[in-house]
Amino acid sequence: MxxxxxxxxxxxxxxxxxFSAQVPDPVRxxxxxxxxxxxxxxxxxTPGDLPEMAQVFAGNTVPQGAEPLAQLYSGHQFGNYNPQLGxxxxxxxxxxxxxxGIRRDIQLKGAGRTPYSRGGDGRAWLGPVLREYVVSEAMAALGIPTTRALAAVETGETVRREQALPGAVLTRVAQSHLRVGTFQVFAARGEIGHLKRLTDYAIARHYPDADGPMGLLTAVRDAQARLIARWMGVGFIHGVMNTxxxxxSGETIDYGPCAFMDTYHPDTVYSSIDRYGRYAYSNQPDIAVWNLAQLATALIQQVEDKEAAVEEATAIVHAMPALLEREWLGVFAAKIGIDRPGEADKTLVTDLLTRMARERADFTNTFRALGGPRARDQFTDPTAYDxxxxxxxxxVGQEAAPDAVMRTANPAFIPRNHRVEQMIASAVNGDYATFQRLHTVLSRPYEDQLDHIDLTRPPAENEVVQATFCGT
Structure with a gap:
C-alpha cells in the first residue's frame, strides 16, 4: 500500500x-x-492511486495506524438538553x-452506523458532503477558523431521505472534535473523574497556557468571540448552534443547514429546522454566550470550592458580550476601511447596516463596492447610501490606507446558496465541473477574478434559496 x-x-x-471503538461500514x-x-x-x-484512496476515504480499508472510534457527547439542541448524542x-x-506542529483529527463523515446513531442510517448523501467540502474550504480561504475537507467519495449506493439519493462520505479534518457537549455528558452523569481527565486533555491539546478549568473556560470564550465576529463579518449563518x-478549539464545525446571506437583514434564518429563529444571523453572538454558560456549568462540577468557582465562571461568561462587541467592531470597522476603530465608529457601522436592511442591499457586494461608483447601486433607494x-x-479620510484595509476585509466571492444548490444538482447528475469551478474560485475569495464575475451575482427571483436542510 x-x-x-x-x-x-x-x-x-x-x-x-x-468513545466506542467502531470500524466503518464498507460501501459497494x-x-x-x-x-x-x-x-x-x-x-x-502521501497520496496513493485513486482507487486505493477511494477505499480508505470510503471506510472500506482501515489504514495502518488508525484506531477508528465514535466519540461520546451530549448537548442542548435548540435549548433542550439531550443526555446522549455522540x-x-x-x-x-x-x-x-x-x-x-498542530495536531488534527481525521474523521469520516457518513461512514455508517455507530452505537450513537439513534435509529439513523449513519450515512450521508452527496449534497451535504459537497456543501461541506466547498463551504468549509471557502471559510478557510476567508481566514475563518474551520474544519477542513480532505476528501469526498461517492459510495455507489443510495441513501433514503425523502427520496433515494446518491450516497457519499466526507473526510473532515479538525484541530479536534471536542465540543461543549463532550464536557456536558460527563458533568450530567456525575462522572467527575472523566470530566477532570477531559479538561486536562483539552488544555494540553488546545490551550497549554490555561490554568485549570476556569483558564480553559476563558480560553474557549476568547476563541469563540473571535470566531463569531468573523462569521458576522461575512454574513455567515451556522443554522444549528447547539452545544x-x-x-x-474555536473552529467552525458541523456545516448542516448553514448559509451565507444575500440580501442583508439581521433576522435572516435559512435553516428549515430553526422554526422560531433561535439561530438567526443577529442572534449568533447571544447564543455563543449561552453555549459558554453551559460549558461553565459543566466545568464547575469538578471544582471543590463550588461557590468560588461559580463566582469566577460567572464573571468570565458575563465578560463575553463586551468582548464579542469589541471583536465585532474590529471586524466591521475594517470592512469600512477603519484600521483602529473608536467607540464612535460603531454608530457609523450600525447606521450603514440599518440602511442596508431597509433598502435590501446585498451584504457581500455592498461592502466590496464601498468607495467605488457601484456601492449606491446595491440600494433600492441609492440616496440612502449617499x-x-x-x-x-x-x-476614512483620517485613515492611512482605507482601500487596502477594505480589500482584505471584504471578499468578492462567497458560497452563495443558489450556486451551491446548482453545484449539487449538477453533481447528482454526474457533472462535477460546477463543483470544481466553485471550489477553485472560492479558494481566492479576495481577488477580483473577472472571468468568474457571474459568481458574485445575487440570485434572481426564481433562484432564491428560502431554506437549507440538514443532511440527516
Whole structure:
C-alpha cells in the first residue's frame, strides 16, 4: 500500500467511556471525487492511486495506524438538553501532527452506523458532503477558523431521505472534535473523574497556557468571540448552534443547514429546522454566550470550592458580550476601511447596516463596492447610501490606507446558496465541473477574478434559496 497517513493518536488512549471503538461500514463501489492535495501535504499524507484512496476515504480499508472510534457527547439542541448524542454517522480514524506542529483529527463523515446513531442510517448523501467540502474550504480561504475537507467519495449506493439519493462520505479534518457537549455528558452523569481527565486533555491539546478549568473556560470564550465576529463579518449563518456543534478549539464545525446571506437583514434564518429563529444571523453572538454558560456549568462540577468557582465562571461568561462587541467592531470597522476603530465608529457601522436592511442591499457586494461608483447601486433607494457615504468619507479620510484595509476585509466571492444548490444538482447528475469551478474560485475569495464575475451575482427571483436542510 503506497498510500500512508502518519497517525499519532491521543484520544484513543483516553478511557473507554469517552468513545466506542467502531470500524466503518464498507460501501459497494467507492469513487474518489475530490481530494485536497494542499491539505494532505500539510498533514504529511502521501497520496496513493485513486482507487486505493477511494477505499480508505470510503471506510472500506482501515489504514495502518488508525484506531477508528465514535466519540461520546451530549448537548442542548435548540435549548433542550439531550443526555446522549455522540457521533451517529462519523468515525474518527485518528490524528496526525501536521508540518506546522498542530495536531488534527481525521474523521469520516457518513461512514455508517455507530452505537450513537439513534435509529439513523449513519450515512450521508452527496449534497451535504459537497456543501461541506466547498463551504468549509471557502471559510478557510476567508481566514475563518474551520474544519477542513480532505476528501469526498461517492459510495455507489443510495441513501433514503425523502427520496433515494446518491450516497457519499466526507473526510473532515479538525484541530479536534471536542465540543461543549463532550464536557456536558460527563458533568450530567456525575462522572467527575472523566470530566477532570477531559479538561486536562483539552488544555494540553488546545490551550497549554490555561490554568485549570476556569483558564480553559476563558480560553474557549476568547476563541469563540473571535470566531463569531468573523462569521458576522461575512454574513455567515451556522443554522444549528447547539452545544454539541460548539467547538472547544474555536473552529467552525458541523456545516448542516448553514448559509451565507444575500440580501442583508439581521433576522435572516435559512435553516428549515430553526422554526422560531433561535439561530438567526443577529442572534449568533447571544447564543455563543449561552453555549459558554453551559460549558461553565459543566466545568464547575469538578471544582471543590463550588461557590468560588461559580463566582469566577460567572464573571468570565458575563465578560463575553463586551468582548464579542469589541471583536465585532474590529471586524466591521475594517470592512469600512477603519484600521483602529473608536467607540464612535460603531454608530457609523450600525447606521450603514440599518440602511442596508431597509433598502435590501446585498451584504457581500455592498461592502466590496464601498468607495467605488457601484456601492449606491446595491440600494433600492441609492440616496440612502449617499447620505451615509458623506459622513463615512470624512471619517476614512483620517485613515492611512482605507482601500487596502477594505480589500482584505471584504471578499468578492462567497458560497452563495443558489450556486451551491446548482453545484449539487449538477453533481447528482454526474457533472462535477460546477463543483470544481466553485471550489477553485472560492479558494481566492479576495481577488477580483473577472472571468468568474457571474459568481458574485445575487440570485434572481426564481433562484432564491428560502431554506437549507440538514443532511440527516
Amino acid at each position: 503506497t498510500f500512508a497517513i502518519p497517525f499519532d493518536n491521543s484520544y484513543a488512549r483516553l478511557p473507554a467511556g469517552f 463501489a467507492p469513487r474518489l471525487v475530490a481530494f485536497n492535495t494542499d491539505l494532505a501535504r500539510l498533514l504529511g499524507i 457521533d451517529g454517522r462519523a468515525i474518527l480514524l485518528g490524528e496526525v501532527l501536521g508540518s506546522d 454539541d456543534n460548539s467547538s472547544i 447620505s451615509w457615504a458623506t459622513e463615512w468619507q470624512q471619517r
